[in-house]
């Protein structure tokens with residue numbers, strides 16, 4: 001087989017691409033995501049190496065070999081569009097989104113100048129403006145960028161907030177600046193610490209604010225931390241509020257935090273990477289009340305709105321600040337004497353130079369469903385999680401909610417296997433602890449002391465069972481004082497109530513095996 005040249009030879013290239021497309025549609029899009037098909041065919045790396053030849057070689061592979069490798073890659077990859085992929089803050093497979101991804105990839109643009117990406121740079125500005133309008137910025141004014149993930153969106157916001165307070169930081173770095181600190185809740189995303197380290201603030205610059213019983217930033221604790229910082233002689237410059245914490249899905253009280261920020265002259269950044277999509281829902285958007293007062297907002301449409309990975313944005317109230325903070329005027333790209341208005345080139349307000357286009361898949365979904373359709377998508381997911389809460393309450397002898405009344409999509413819960421439930425009811429441990437969280441801790445210890453093969457942890461064992469059976473993927477984690485619990489999150493509005501029941505039944509089946 002002759003090697004493929006990069007200028008398309010229509011006969012050969014078309015035949016190959018058609019074969020690949022058929023394979024992808026059959027194996028990765030439709031069949032793969034049917035109920036009853038495995039979410040994953042779990043294999044260890046050594047087994048995978050015997051199934052897929054991952055080495056690249058001097059000699060070209062034949063088309064048949066390539067098609068076989070593509071099929072194996074699909075077979076042994078996780079089917080994130082499957083209704084039972086409920087593991088992470090992304091899932092679902094949207095046909096418009098996928099089509100948008102394909103069109104983008106076929107055109108292979110880099111979105112820094114109007115001349116190489118006229119349609120996409122224009123669409124980016126329109127979509128960012130419409131997102132700002134949804135936030136509640138007057139007429140959608142302000143600025144914004146697409147980011148390579150929510151962590152970098154948060155990092156850019158921190159950099160902007162610091163630049164606004166101390167513009168000299170761009171040229172002089174940290175020299176001569178006071179010790180800067182910012183505030184984020186103890187459940188804020190870990191990127192805040194990462195970015196503080198990356199940006200020379202240091203992890204210790206992030207003052208952790210305790211959460212209330214629902215996982216929301218505690219306002220009294222925030223005020224107290226600000227006072228401590230001022231007493232310490234350090235310089236507070238920013239508060240990071242979270243609209244949808246990763247584990248509990250908590251929504252910080254944004255209006256009240258905005259009041260605190262305005263009293264103390266602090267930049268308010270809202271990390272709405274997860275919760276931002278609520279703004280499309282007429283029924284639920286009130287949960288983000290106060291977001292319109294933020295100086296900046298990180299919002300990932302690839303999360304709640306199920307846009308294909310990756311689609312992250314940073315929206316900013318202050319016009320011109322991104323360019324002032326990030327700009328470098330590289331003359332080989334951003335010539336001022338272009339034959340068109342050079343202000344159409346968005347590239348210099350970004351940190352990256354070359355940049356993949358993430359707007360088109362989102363634009364196509366928004367266009368194809370309308371704001372109303374995206375709102376219905378959010379409503380359907382919220383309804384599903386309310387249904388799960390009811391089901392968990394019906395099974396209260398077997399499941400225990402971590403938060404009794406979560407108000408976003410996340411539903412966190414423990415499963416109490418039969419071996420725990422069958423504790424002798426006459427014992428003190430049973431009588432005292434059945435209804436309490438402590439019970440779960442004691443119960444896992446009890447299992448361990450009895451030599452049950454639960455490796456001290458119920459959730460990891462059930463997780464292993466579901467992945468090896470391929471029936472579903474559901475995440476778990478510990479949080480603060482709580483031992484491992486399951487976290488239900490979905491972004492797949494194709495998931496049904498029957499799927500939720502299947503999930504609970506499957507946990508019971510695996511947990512009692």
Ligand code: ABU
Nearest residue numbers: 087088089090150246
């Ligand atoms: N910030 C990425 C979220 C990962 C997850 O919790 O699924």
